Amino acid sequence: MPSAIQLWLFDFQGDKLSDLLISIILILGSMAFFTIFGQRIQVWMMLRQVRMSVNKLKLMRDGGRRIAIEALRELGGSGDDVAERVDRFLEHFAIEPESMDPAGVVWKLERILDVREQRFLDEVRHMAPKAGDVEVHNLEGLLEAALALNVLYKVVRHYYLLGKKTSSLFIIAQLQMLMPLIMKSARAYADALMAFKEGQPIGDGIGALVAAKLMHGHPFKRLVKDTIVAEMDIDGRKAYVVKAEGPGAMVGKPGDAVVKLVEELGEAVKAVIFVDATLKLEGEQTGEVVDGIGVAIGGPGVEKFKVEELSLKVKVPIYAVLIKEDVSEAISPMKKELLRSVEEAVERVKNLVEEVTEEGDAVIIVGVGNTMGIGQ
Amino acid sequence: MAGPARSLVGMALSALGLILLIISLAEALMGEELLAFAFFGASLVLSLLSWALMKGAATSAVPVIRSFPVSTEIVCEACGLREVRAFSRGDYILKHVGKCPRCGGERIITSIFREEGEKAISEESL
Numbered sequence: 001m002p003s004a005i006q007l008w009l010f011d012f013q014g015d016k017l018s019d020l021l022i023s024i025i026l027i028l029g030s031m032a033f034f035t036i037f038g039q040r041i042q043v044w045m046m047l048r049q050v051r052m053s054v055n056k057l058k059l060m061r062d063g064g065r066r067i068a069i070e071a072l073r074e075l076g077g078s079g080d081d082v083a084e085r086v087d088r089f090l091e092h093f094a095i096e097p098e099s100m101d102p103a104g105v106v107w108k109l110e111r112i113l114d115v116r117e118q119r120f121l122d123e124v125r126h127m128a129p130k131a132g133d134v135e136v137h138n139l140e141g142l143l144e145a146a147l148a149l150n151v152l153y154k155v156v157r158h159y160y161l162l163g164k165k166t167s168s169l170f171i172i173a174q175l176q177m178l179m180p181l182i183m184k185s186a187r188a189y190a191d192a193l194m195a196f197k198e199g200q201p202i203g204d205g206i207g208a209l210v211a212a213k214l215m216h217g218h219p220f221k222r223l224v225k226d227t228i229v230a231e232m233d234i235d236g237r238k239a240y241v242v243k244a245e246g247p248g249a250m251v252g253k254p255g256d257a258v259v260k261l262v263e264e265l266g267e268a269v270k271a272v273i274f275v276d277a278t279l280k281l282e283g284e285q286t287g288e289v290v291d292g293i294g295v296a297i298g299g300p301g302v303e304k305f306k307v308e309e310l311s312l313k314v315k316v317p318i319y320a321v322l323i324k325e326d327v328s329e330a331i332s333p334m335k336k337e338l339l340r341s342v343e344e345a346v347e348r349v350k351n352l353v354e355e356v357t358e359e360g361d362a363v364i365i366v367g368v369g370n371t372m373g374i375g376q
Numbered sequence: 377m378a379g380p381a382r383s384l385v386g387m388a389l390s391a392l393g394l395i396l397l398i399i400s401l402a403e404a405l406m407g408e409e410l411l412a413f414a415f416f417g418a419s420l421v422l423s424l425l426s427w428a429l430m431k432g433a434a435t436s437a438v439p440v441i442r443s444f445p446v447s448t449e450i451v452c453e454a455c456g457l458r459e460v461r462a463f464s465r466g467d468y469i470l471k472h473v474g475k476c477p478r479c480g481g482e483r484i485i486t487s488i489f490r491e492e493g494e495k496a497i498s499e500e501s502l
Binding site: 199209212373375376 | 440441442443444446463465466467468469470471487488489490491
């Protein structure tokens with residue numbers, strides 16, 4: 001007796017049966033195809049996406065190089081020599097100190113960073129002999145941004161080629177997943193290029209701007225390298241306002257400045273207040289002013305370490321007033337909504353001084369950040 | 377072709393492709409298989425064209441290097457007369473920029489900011 005399936009198959013005669021067989025073959029064939037080649041297709045599509053980003057990074061890197069060469073030529077750089085030197089500059093790297101025995105590694109790192117900065121400034125002075133001090137610092141910032149773009153491009157290209165060579169889904173998938181964040185950083189550096197070329201204030205300078213507004217009209221003096229201090233009265237308290245010396249692209253040495261002031265003033269210092277930009281989370285408002293505790297100094301951590309060490313010795317409380325901004329806003333020309341928060345931050349600092357100190361006390365206020373395009 | 381124009385043409389081609397796809401389905405249901413295949417093929421070609429155009433538009437929409445329109449605000453410290461002009465190299469916040477034309481007081485740059493809401497202009501068009 002024929003089974004149900006045999007009866008069902010017998011219903012298909014001639015063309016109908018061949019159609020069914022073709023359909024089955026097609027379905028099984030496509031299943032086999034996607035089982036065998038599915039991952040390769042996925043890898044191919046991911047590689048295609050990454051390749052597009054690598055090409056864009058290359059354009060950004062080339063754009064940075066071109067703008068740097070143009071800027072240096074405008075300030076006296078001559079001929080092919082500038083292009084050659086810029087190319088060499090873009091490949092520059094600093095070797096981090098060995099941290100197997102971490103004691104004292106901060107001071108070694110500081111030394112390396114100081115030498116690196118001095119080397120860069122000397123190189124810029126050599127490439128652009130007509131540049132003044134402010135322009136030299138701005139050009140150094142421009143070259144740093146171009147260098148960062150070059151590093152991003154090379155690292156992404158390295159993993160792209162490695163993934164291609166090994167056809168490893170996992171290398172390529174990791175790279176593809178990270179690409180939006182990498183491209184966001186690259187976009188920020190690319191936007192910074194023209195700002196550094198023109199010497200326009202950038203979002204990171206918001207802390208320095210708050211300090212500048214506080215010290216405006218008061219006499220100031222240089223305290224430590226690239227860093228100034230102005231003494232003033234805030235509600236009967238003696239306030240020492242510190243910032244990097246503008247308007248060149250400088251961040252100064254806020255840690256050294258605080259250490260020196262505390263050593264000079266001794267126990268009279270009842271509080272140290274840092275004003276700085278902080279990265280906002282997605283969904284948060286740009287220019288929001290928030291309070292915090294601790295040393296608000298970004299970067300490699302050397303300056304932060306100095307103040308933290310000091311606070312252990314002298315037990316001075318450290319406060320922070322932070323202004324929120326996105327990474328792309330931090331190194332591109334300052335937005336209007338960030339500027340609007342300056343007055344609020346100044347008021348917040350004054351209120352904080354009133355809350356945490358008493359009349360006759362000394363307080364140190366540090367405006368942290370790149371002071372490009374900001375005077376005092 | 378500029379980015380927005382490419383997007384517009386791409387969207388029009390997409391819409392046309394969709395219409396052809398619907399016609400192809402209708403023809404197939406009516407038993408006109410050859411006509412249905414022809415419409416389906418045309419719809420596929422239009423969709424591919426649209427995809428290629430829109431992809432180009434998306435990549436050309438954001439320039440690689442952007443330069444933003446930046447303004448400088450100058451205020452007279454004595455009478456508060458305010459002037460906003462385009463940023464020029466050498467400007468910096470709290471820079472003294474001469475006497476006020478109204479009261480003769482000292483004028484300073486109070487802010488330098490990037491205009492909000494305005495589209496970034498490409499380096500090439502500067």
